[in-house]
Amino acid sequence: MEKEFASIIEQLGEDVSRPGLVDTPKRAAKAMKFLTRGYQQSLDEVINGAMFPTENSEMVIVKDIELYSMCEHHMLPFIGKCHVGYIPNGQVIGLSKIARIVDMYARRLQIQENMTKEVADAIMQATGAAGVGVVIEAKHMCMMMRGIEKQNSSMKTSMMLGIFRSNQATRTEFLSLIR
Structure with missing residues (x-):
């Protein structure tokens, strides 16, 4: 990957041997591996057995989970927050595992629409919940730094599964609690 980054830098017209760029290919490769570390993770590894029996059947919400991802179209970041309910x-998942699931999918080349569904499907699969709701709000650098260059735009996506999809009252409760 270092060689590829060196080639990109040279194709931009830069001298990869100048002092400020000598170690850039190595740093860029290391950063890219970190930013896409979700490919090295699986749902089972992330959850790591943190499932606990419960008699609670009321809504559980974790909101404002910050996320950093990269769009698969331009490999530019999108940054935002995720709300999961x-x-x-019969069982709950460890609180930190919800944020870890969001991170696992965010740390892949991604579009927000698909990530929203992946997080919802993973929570549903892991917990066997009666329903899952996920809302993601993010700002996309591919829209802010290039192309249309709109600095104040943001994107919201949602995925509702189970009772969150079939029961309007459940959906409404979730959406009002994350506001």
């Missing part, structure tokens, strides 16, 4: 069906 679910209704337990």
Whole structure:
């Protein structure tokens, strides 16, 4: 990967041997591996057995989970927050695991629409919940730094599964609690 970054820098018209750029290919490769570390993770590894029995059947919400991802179209960052709600069906997942699931999918080349669905599907699969709701709000550098160059635009996506999709009252409760 270092060689590829060196080639990109040279194709930009820069001298990869100048002092400020000598170690840039190595640093860029290391950064890219970090930014896409979600490819090295699986749902089972992330959850690591942190499932706990419960009699609670009321909504559980974790909101404002910050996320950093990279769009698969331009490899530019998008930055935002994710809100996750679910209704337990006999078990709950460890609190930090929800944020770790968001990170696992965010740390892949991604579009926000797909990431929203992936997070919802993963929470549903892991918990066997009666329903799951996920909302992601993000600002996309591919829209801010290039192309249309709109600095104040943001994107919101949602995915509702189970009772969050079939029951309007459940959906409304979730959406009002994350505001």
